[in-house]
Amino acid sequence: MDAFTLLDTPTVWTNWLAFWSFDDINLLWVLVGSILLGMSASVIGGFAFLRKRSLVGDALAHAALPGVMMAFLLFESRDPLVMFLGAVTSSFLGFFLIDWLPKNTKIKADAALAITLSFFFALGLMLLSYIQGLEVDNKSGLDKILFGQAAAMTQKDIKLLAYVALFVLSCVVLFFHKFRLIAFSATYARTIGIAVNRYELLLALLIVMSVVVGLQLVGVVLMAAVLLTPVAAARFWSNQLSHILIISALLGGLSAIISTQISYLAPAMPTGPWMVVSLSALFIISLLFAPEKGLLKRYTEHQKLRKKVAEENILRTLYKLLERKNFQHKTFNLADIQALRSMPLESLQSTLKQLCKKALITSSTEGFEMTTSGFELAEQLTRRHRLWENYLTEHAELTPQQVHQQAERIEHILTESQELQLQEELANSQSDPHGNLIPSSNSTIPGESK
Amino acid sequence: MKQPNSNTHTPSPLSVQHLSMRYHHKPVLTDVSFEIPEGKTIAIVGPNGAGKSTLLKGIMGLEPNIEGQASFFGESLDKKRQAIAYVPQREEIDWDFPINVLDVVLMGRHGQLKLWQRPSQLDIDIAEQALKDLKMWDFKNRQISQLSGGQQQRVFLARALAQQATLYLMDEPFAGVDVATEQAIIELFKELKLQGKTIVCVHHDLNTVGEYFDWIIFINARLIAAGPVEEVLTKENLNKTYGGRLSLLNDLTEQMYRTQLNKAHDTD
Known part of the structure; x- marks a missing residue:
């Protein structure tokens, strides 16, 4: 309730002004970081969307949770790099499980996804509650990665986030043609000698990295929406993949600005839900008003x-x-x-x-x-x-x-x-099956002079 | 006219040796071997579920559980990839994918491009020629979702052309296309044959197979016959091909896979 009382007071306005004057240099960092994350996650999510692997991002985000907790337990540190490596490791474990199960057992891909997601998430929650019962420093704030809290991010966090986001974006720019080829038809790509497996692994790595650095901002639970909603919205605006990706990056960036601002104005509010809500609003606007494919146009x-x-x-x-x-x-x-x-x-x-x-x-x-x-x-x-x-x-x-x-x-x-x-x-183009005359295309009106 | 001679010197564009394929434990193809001549059009013919598409995929190494091997011009697939163009079935593609015609055809050039390379002007020129050959240049900026079935097929063929291969493997290029496209494909075959290229097609229309192709490979879970049209297009071969599967062969092969006998038994 704290959050809402804060929004009621006129201080919102002064806070808002303070936000955009960037008196707090840390704030500028947070803003830039979240924009970069919004952009990179939406672009890399675009490929998951096109390859019809939309839910993989969700599973990977959940799979990161136990890794973060284990890293904290083992190293008793909240260093961003330690957290990052822990999350990437367990996220990748999840990825291989999702990949391995359908290939080697009778379990279908959707079931493998659901099983992996819930198992890792449950494991992460168990570890989290265990940690909260411990007498250790620094443990407060660990639970923030469930729903994200932009205001709680440190400069170090944001630096790492920025590096990763830029790395992801430049990989997509560099390998755009190959990624598109594989997303369109992996089978065909294989026949012309493209090392499809290597690119798929790289795509997975990029998704895992984007997801993991996004956890503090958006949270485990809602990360998938940041990967997928922008591209789903952008699909309404264009038919060209490069344009779709640019539009989804813009939408991702925009929602990051909105949610970071709110998180600053009302510190008790988690950033993730706001980001997802603003993304969904952008999605609904696209769905309704897109110039060619929008419902209104239709x-x-x-x-x-x-x-x-x-x-x-x-x-x-x-x-x-x-x-x-x-x-x-x-x-x-x-x-x-x-x-x-x-x-x-x-x-x-x-x-x-x-x-x-x-x-x-x-x-x-x-x-x-x-x-x-x-x-x-x-x-x-x-x-x-x-x-x-x-x-x-x-x-x-x-x-x-x-x-x-x-x-x-x-x-x-x-x-x-x-x-x-x-x-x-037609053999007969004089009269129709009912016996009526077919008017010829250059006739004058019978019995009429125009 | 020097065909019979040259055959003995250059290795066959495609030679398949003892190829067996299965889906889990179900046998799809058992011990298929054949060798095709260069510069001909060759049809793979058989009833539904005979394993025609699977054979092509097996040749291209696209399926797991393959025994036996295929060689191209006497070499392995990896050494001759640039010489081979594969045209998948139209149904296997997501036609809603946001991409236009020219970009699809340019994909045919990516086998020759480095990791990060983008198509050069030369690649674009090659793609342009391929599209013009199939009378699809006017559609170059069209979204693939907005094409008719025949046009989609022509885009695929243009992509294969852009690979500038010498051996073409096509999965049902004539399936569900309009008359204009059928004509365009026939013209393309003639043109490719003039350049000494070899075309292998999965084909399902017995009425046209003798007219469109020089050679036929009859399969139905096993090889029935392979040879020039005038030799193998016989009533007997048709009866064998379309007369149903050999159930005993089928059942016992399945049992063999199920028990993993092929691994337990000594290899010869």
Whole structure:
């Protein structure tokens, strides 16, 4: 509760100003360190994500816990390098177990992952509670690696973190092509003589290193989210791997800034959950608003398509009505249209209004009449509809009843080149299976001079 | 026309000796041996589950549990890797992977590149030519997820071409492709044959096998026959190939693996 009372007071503002004035040089270090970590973890996590090994990072983070505790017990020191080596060792042990079990037993990969993760985590928790019962110096703060605490990091911690993060980032830049090749198809990479195993080991090492240095900042429990959420969010923004990785690095860095700040303003709050929450918020924003693949875009596209289909259907109906009157009588009212096309009155009226706006039809007191451009569009749709019906009858041997349903949909998506191809492949492109004439593409309106 | 002569001098592009493969204890292939001629198109034919793809993978050393060996131009795989291009089955690929056509084809150049090297202009030129040969250059910036099945297959073939190999091993390149792609593949075969290159394909269409290929290897868990089309494309071989597995051979081989008899018995 301490944390929240602190946030209530006006001191937040002054604290925030103090944060960004970097009076405390240590703070600048923490900030730079966490940005670097956010970036390197999201980039290396990107490869785990692409190789569909997303959960490996989670297991490796949990597997690091007993290593940290053992290192503390053995060396009675909180030196960052000692902690780091302890964590890397046990994390790698976990990695080999995860790798070995499915290859040599009937245990599948997901089960191996779950077993390893929980075993190492439990072991780590046991050691942690054992240490907390001991009468030793320095033990306070060890439990911080469960959920991370940026403010508790020392300069030494941050130096190590920065070195590791820069090492990871430069490895990815250096081996980008090979990593991508292996992520895309390890089998193929093997056939052209790439030492896939060596690169996989390097990837694993980089993941382990990023995870381990991230523990103090993010914590064991939530580290996986920092590896995976940025790339999952970035996937919505681009189709090019280099861009995806850059975007996920930016997202990772951004969430690091947000969470470090909060951890400073409210010292009782762990950094990890804040980092993950801000990353998830960025993920949700991407999911909803990404320009091409976002849900909003997909929804509006779908609505657009619905509108287009409704408009085209009405034009088709008007064409059919026109055909029935032998192209003599050209104005039809709502009842005429509804007799041929079942559609709720409300959407029929709004669609007609749209068509008027686009100058595809005109409305008068007697009803609705197609304009020249409306007629041309209607003719084109009808032609495509009937050509498709013919194609299905001739080549797929469907009955006239079946083909109409299919053509009702296909008419909206056929392109001009596909239409030409249809005409070439059809023996009969004069009339459709129901006996209706197929309007030719360069005809004038029968009985009409434009 | 000097084919029969040259064969006796240069070692076969691919010679398989006593190749046996299993999946856990289940035998997939038992004691397959053959040697193929240079500069021909060769089809591996057999029913579903006969071990056709497994044979190719075994030849490329991609599967565990292999006995016997394959040699390329008389040498081991590692010594001749640059001369061999493998085209996997289309289904084995994650087509949602964020990558465009040109980058996939450039992967064919990575066997020749050092650890950290990026493709050079020369590599890009080679990839460009490969894409043009398969009429896919216009698609060079397209995401692979946005390609049709036939186009995907052509990208794979372009990648193999970019390797500039002399022996091509392809897993079902004709499976599920459109007419245009089928034509493009046939043209490619002709072109490669003119350059004296050898093509080995897993093929499933018996109607076209005689037309598209010079040589056939019939397999169904074992080698049935291997030879020129006019010699081996016979009713008898087809019956043997498609007439079901030899269950006794199958069962006893499985039992042998299960008991690890192959390790307990003295090697000869």
